[in-house]
Amino acid sequence: MMNRTPTLALAGLLLSFGLACGGGSSAPAPQAAAPAASLSYTDPAGSSWRLLKDASSTPTRLVLNLVGPAGTLTRGVGFNLKAPEGLKFDAFPGGMLIQDAGVYQLLSNALDPNEPVALVGGVKTGNLLSAGIYQKGRDQGAKDSGAALCRIALALDSAHRPLAGTTFTLSVIKARIIPEDIGSPTDEPFTLDRKLRMTDISVAVGTVTAR
């Protein structure tokens, strides 16, 4: 087996520690406020990686698109998104916590009609959504990331009785993309190994407010 540099793994770890205490309700609830009944979302500024409100959102269910910088070619993206108490991640039809927005090529066009796609999402302890969408293999070209790539959904978690006026801070704790260059099978193993890495990105998140 070839050598591996531990740098990337360590960087990921440090990042996790640095941000792990993020999240939680950032504003105290106003006194005697009414129970929250709906959610609003303000999109973040900027044109890099960000979560933008999707038109399919309803007052009680917030749907967010992950959008990347235009012109950047990628083959997939995964991220861990922490939500504070009072919010819960909501599933899409079929029970999945992430929805394909149609940019990435998820099937390999192999013979298997039941081919599993690399689309995965779950909620880990600490209300942490871990979700990913990826193109398998290397035959499909990388795609322009300047469009909605996948969707996730949030709703009020009535178990925690959130009050109207509460502001929720979402934080993306880890996010990585599969870059355009993943090497070629004809590369030297060492070269190929270095290219078989995901690249860290940071994702801007807007503000969620309960109404």
Add this chain to the structure above:
Amino acid sequence: MRRSRAAQAALLTFLLAGGSAAAPLVAQAAKAANPLQASARALEPHRVALAKDHAMVLRSQFGLGEPDAFVTRLSFTNTQGQAIVRLDQTHQGFRVFGGQALIHVLPDGTLRTLTQGVQPGVKVEGEPRLSKQGAVAIALRHLAPQGPMTDAPKVERVVFPAKFAGGLAFTQDPVTGKQVLDRKRLVHIQPEQPFVWAYEVRTRVHNRVDAPSELTYLIDGRSGEILRVDNALHTARASAPAQAKAPFAAPATGNGLGFYRGAVTLATTEMNDGTFSLWDNTRGTVGNPQLSGFGDDGSGWAPTGLQVWYASHDASGQMDWNMWLFQGNAANSWGDGQVWNRVPGTENSANGQTAAVDALAAMTTTWDFYANVFGRNGMDGNDTAVFAQVHMNGGYMEWYTDNASWSSWAQGMSLGQGSYPGNPKGLLELTDLDIIAHEMAHGVTDATARFVNAAGLEEAGMAEGTSDILAQGVRAYATRGAGDPGNAIPATGADWKIGENAGHGTPIRWMDKPSRDGRSADAWYDGLRYLDGHFSCGPLNRMFYLLSEGASATQGATNHSPYYPAGFTGIGLDAASRIWFKAVTENIVSDGTGSLTFETAREAALLAATDLYGAGHANVLAVEKAFSAINVGLANGQAPRAQVAFKDWREGDYVEISHFSGWSNKEFFPQGETVRPRVKVENTANTQVAWTIGGPSMYNGAESMVGKGGRINADGSWTTPMEKGWWAITATSQADATQFAEGRAFTINLDADQDLEQDAVDMGTLAFSWYLSNGLSLAHSVFNAPWVDDGDVGAFVDAVKNSWLPK
């Protein structure tokens, strides 16, 4: 004269075997168990034709048409005078894998059809691109034997229903004894069409360096992909026969002194040179498929009858992989009644012959049991010759030494020489009657029910249980006195133990209360299938014991069942044997994929009992009670029991849905994470369960694994072990402590990017290494394998789905 080294002749046969046409089977005049059976036999050809016509008429009901037909695989006439006809389904003249119809033609001409095996709407386009030779090459490349292939693979072009693609399996790691994922049988390719052309390639590995196997491959005729892999070798513990040659030698009667059987009279053969051999040529007139590969040496020998052969050994005592007939005996007096001293070169001495005396006497008794009690003509119903090879040892991981096996390929048995007393836990020579009767019963079920005998399937337990059940019948049959009728099984004589003598007092299995061995199950539960067939047969064996002998109402009695606490009267060994033999040979339809359950066994037995004794007969009710007593179905008037099942582990599950039903309630989980296993409790208001680590299947070959597998936390969550591998957790109903379910979990390492965190980001690493064959870190595979395929992707998706549920 001595036979030349026959094993070398077999090697030669391999080279010459390609393309030889199968000789037609000739039905032999067979012994009938009663006059009704004898007279009905004359009508059998006519009734087979009736059954075939009927199947053809049924085609339209199944969306079948002109290209579809049914051909006879097997027919026989039972003791009630009914013709039992098993038909293989064909399309354009090629067999449809798993497709069959089972038709009973009653004496009054009534037809009864079991059509659950018929594959509807068969349609297949074009022609295969792959040749037969190409398919064999693909299978052999996958098989990758280390030692010589002494048998040429057999190949047949078939139509393959896509729904049978699969074969995810696990196997026992020979070093650790742990169950591990069997990558060799991991099949993920799904055909594009509902039916495709395929080649069925049957292989046999039987040499000193490989684990013995009889793997059957299904190879896609277009893509060359492996669609399915099964193993057909049957063991005691965990073809087209050639035309008979006219023997020149003469039947004789010899005397034997066995270790297990004592003094016996043996049917032997006088050879051309005037000496005798352990060859009973009065039974089994159709040539044995393996022995037919051996050349004629002018001794008068032919590949027919019941024959006992031995393995010879080198100076170190290791089997040298040559096989020899017991022969050259001038006095026709065999054995000294003593355990063989295992001195190389003395295999065919009086001492070495003792095991062969036991073997031949057992084979003769077993053969006559089927002929006289059930009117069955040999194991396969076709009067095919059977052989045994004794004094076997060595092989891969000493596999042959303390084991016995039946090869449906060879229609013969490998019988180990045993390792006791040198190895105190070992066995004596595996030639006792119950072991041989068990093995030969595999020959009966291979030709009829055709159970798929693989761990992970309830069918495996049915295969092993049926062999144990019929072995008890043979045992009792062997004890019959001069006044007993030859066509019935005496009420006494069963000892409900298997292998007690070979085990020098400790049985390999108990049938009355199988759990006495600390491993076998006494009753059915959700998860029974994870046990090896030699342990999951427990409930069936106990059902049969209770059906024969009755169940007690006294708590704590061996024959008391908490599932049917009232107890009931047994119906006797003869009636119980007839019901189960009929169920297995006439009513069970295995589609070749292992989908039968103990529930189907119950239905087949009830159908058989009703047919034999009439609806509502006490014997029919006793069958219901006996199955109820093993937690399968309810007896008349019994209230539903609480049921615990890992149903959620199957719903929406990738591996389960798209690949193999054998993965029912087996699940992937990430290693070292805290998860909440889900289980369904039905028929009770109290749906609470108590969780425990481990389960019955964790006893399999690895006592050290019992109780290992992470920990159950106070809130009922499960922290999985920080280690890749198979684990079990058990949920027991708090409403009814007799009801529990075992779930098996395979923990995988999701941390493909090695950042010490298992999350969805890791899947990106899998995605870009998918099917990449170089430059790949083992960490990229969730199995730490040197490649990543859809097995990894599916397992990853399922593991996340199981572990990190939305609120």
